[in-house]
Amino acid sequence: MEQRKRVVEKDAPLKPDDLIVITGAGGFIAGNLALHFKRKGFKRIRAVDKKPLYEWYLHVPGVQNLSLDVSRAEACHRVCEGAAEVYNLAADMGGMGFIERNRVECLRSILINTHMVEAAWRAGARRYFFSSSACAYNTLRQQDPKVRALKESDAYPAMAERGYGWEKLISEMFCEEYWHERGLKTFIARFHNVYGPHGTWDGGREKAPAAMCRKMIEAMARKDFQISIWGNGEQTRSFMYIDDCVKGIDLITHCDALIATPINLGSSELVSINTLVGKVEKIAGKKLKRHYDLDAPQGVAGRNSDNTFIKQVLGWEPNTPLDQGLAITYQWIKEQYYNRMAGKRVGVG
Numbered sequence: 009m010e011q012r013k014r015v016v017e018k019d020a021p022l023k024p025d026d027l028i029v030i031t032g033a034g035g036f037i038a039g040n041l042a043l044h045f046k047r048k049g050f051k052r053i054r055a056v057d058k059k060p061l062y063e064w065y066l067h068v069p070g071v072q073n074l075s076l077d078v079s080r081a082e083a084c085h086r087v088c089e090g091a092a093e094v095y096n097l098a099a100d101m102g103g104m105g106f107i108e109r110n111r112v113e114c115l116r117s118i119l120i121n122t123h124m125v126e127a128a129w130r131a132g133a134r135r136y137f138f139s140s141s142a143c144a145y146n147t148l149r150q151q152d153p154k155v156r157a158l159k160e161s162d163a164y165p166a167m168a169e170r171g172y173g174w175e176k177l178i179s180e181m182f183c184e185e186y187w188h189e190r191g192l193k194t195f196i197a198r199f200h201n202v203y204g205p206h207g208t209w210d211g212g213r214e215k216a217p218a219a220m221c222r223k224m225i226e227a228m229a230r231k232d233f234q235i236s237i238w239g240n241g242e243q244t245r246s247f248m249y250i251d252d253c254v255k256g257i258d259l260i261t262h263c264d265a266l267i268a269t270p271i272n273l274g275s276s277e278l279v280s281i282n283t284l285v286g287k288v289e290k291i292a293g294k295k296l297k298r299h300y301d302l303d304a305p306q307g308v309a310g311r312n313s314d315n316t317f318i319k320q321v322l323g324w325e326p327n328t329p330l331d332q333g334l335a336i337t338y339q340w341i342k343e344q345y346y347n348r349m350a351g352k353r354v355g356v357g
């Protein structure tokens with residue numbers, strides 16, 4: 009059935025004392041998002057995560073931090089009360105190793121968005137953001153390392169990543185229908201691998217850039233100068249620096265042309281995992297002996313972000329060069345590693 013177009017009414021611009029709610033804020037991206045809004049001068053930010061407060065990566069001064077499980081409807085209503093805007097980034101997730109081995113946990117994240125979008129709508133929030141993923145794309149289009157970059161229409165016909173990707177796809181659909189049927193302005197970004205400081209770097213949920221930095225630091229500490237790489241290293245990906253990610257979330261959520269319209273938020277700088285390792289070697293100033301673990305999880309053969317649409321709508325795309333972002337990330341992980349060795353508390357995952 010053809011979708012009837014809903015008229016987009018103008019809403020009031022966000023004021024500094026409007027309440028912004030951010031879920032998953034004990035984690036990487038949402039923690040950095042809370043920091044972004046705080047730096048922009050917003051005074052009322054409610055940050056929520058199920059982790060106990062001492063495990064959060066970032067404690068942003070002046071932000072209300074709540075330790076609540078938003079897969080439960082009651083908690084979502086409490087969290088969304090009085091919100092002008094809601095950013096839902098809470099999910100059980102991790103790198104390839106995690107999402108391939110924990111499909112049930114990933115699928116259960118459906119409860120989070122299902123209850124959060126309903127609670128945001130009931131609370132009368134003006135805008136609702138959902139963090140989707142490139143894993144929502146049809147995996148059959150990602151079987152060659154020399155990929156054609158993924159454009160937004162490549163999600164359908166659907167053949168998403170099992171578990172994690174299907175949860176994202178159906179949550180996207182919830183967001184789209186809350187606009188079409190109920191008039192809540194929803195925004196959906198499909199993130200492509202995000203990296204940077206204050207992210208997971210150890211413990212099994214870390215993604216490739218953090219994992220490669222940590223493995224290099226460990227190899228240097230052990231003085232054996234060896235590294236294990238999942239797969240043959242020819243898999244290709246693009247990696248978006250965290251500052252681009254939070255800027256993109258803000259731009260997307262305040263663009264009425266993007267209501268209920270999934271959009272790529274990722275870098276289009278495609279590299280193989282071998283190239284990524286080479287970049288880490290250059291930063292550390294040390295070449296490592298590479299061992300390839302062909303039985304390890306490796307995900308799709310290649311994946312890149314087609315940024316035609318975001319450039320057209322926002323006149324911008326994530327543009328921090330990988331060399332630059334990786335150098336900052338490497339230093340941050342090194343600091344975490346040696347702090348932990350010195351017996352200090354650090355967040356890992």
Ligand SMILES: NC(=O)c1ccc[n+]([C@@H]2O[C@H](COP(=O)([O-])OP(=O)(O)OC[C@H]3O[C@@H](n4cnc5c(N)ncnc54)[C@H](O)[C@@H]3O)[C@@H](O)[C@H]2O)c1
Pocket residue numbers: 031032033034035036037038056057058059076077078079080096097098099100101102120139140141142198199200201202203207208215
């Ligand atoms: N990091 C990436 O490269 C990437 C790529 C694609 C999509 N995403 C999406 O972006 C979002 C944020 O990812 P991230 O990298 O910051 O991950 P993260 O694991 O660092 O943060 C997610 C946070 O959500 C919290 N959470 C999980 N279940 C919860 C619940 N029931 N109630 C409250 N909090 C809960 C976790 O405790 C965690 O702190 C997720 O939705 C993720 O799927 C991330």
